[in-house]
Amino acid sequence: MNIKIYVANLGKYNEGILQGEWFTLPHDIKDIYVTIGVGQYDEQGNYNHGVEEDGRLYEEFAIHDYEAPFEISEYSSINKLNELAEALQDISEPVANHGLYEPQSVINFALQLESESLLHDAHYHIGDIIDDDRINEMIKHDIDKGWERLKHFLYAADSTEEYHHLNGAGNIERLTNDILTGIVEDIYKEILENN
Incomplete structure (x- = not known):
């Protein structure tokens, strides 16, 4: 079963800039955050949530679209959706x-x-x-x-x-x-x- 979500950088969205990406779940959550610009890795490889750009901190995100056999809200937990996608991987859909x-x-x-x-x-x-x-x-x-x-x-x-x-x-x-x-x-x- 495929669960796909479009996750957007909410700060950029509120500024009128569309910065987001489609992800097929399960997907590494830190990779999602880095890809949409709300997370980053430092030189030592440590993950830090939030990206500062021109004096603005971008750390919020939202799910703006999805492809799934059930409803997903804008603020659904990506961690829970990842867990669900992993659990449903071996289940045959009707x-x-x-x-x-x-x-x-x-x-x-x-x-x-x-x-x-x-x-x-x-x-x-x-x-x-x-x-x-x-x-x-x-x-x-x-x-x-x-x-x-x-x-x-x-x-x-x-x-x-x-x-x-x-x-x-x-x-x-x-x-x-x-x-x-x-x-x-x-x-x-x-x-x-x-x-």
Whole structure:
């Protein structure tokens, strides 16, 4: 998974000068600071934050743009983003063909994040995605509740689809890309909040 950020020298920006660079994370933070002009190394190779130029000290920076599957704010911690990028390097993102997610790839994504301790409870996010086998189990369980219950349960079922969504009323509905996109967005939101 690629996370890219455009980091700008905020002092220069406020003076009307665009001085910044795109970085693919993880990236050495001191290198980022030196590249955008808010950090420097002295003759002994020691890093110093802040660069004085014409009597002005440049030490502030901001993220002015990003390319990531989640939102990044202007003042997000680059250290935390680096840690997250490193943790996500070996995780397979859910597959989206022409903007449409494949249900199994969303399930695998959540389970892989959980196994790497990046997501607390994958089931919370993907527990309502059900396949034909689970539907059969649910029908066997609910058969003694009568035809009315099964009629509502199966009302929106589509026998040509392998996966469905279990809605809040406990009935099957079509698993749309909007539902899958919402799941992926919620997963990324939880990862950002907890890491």
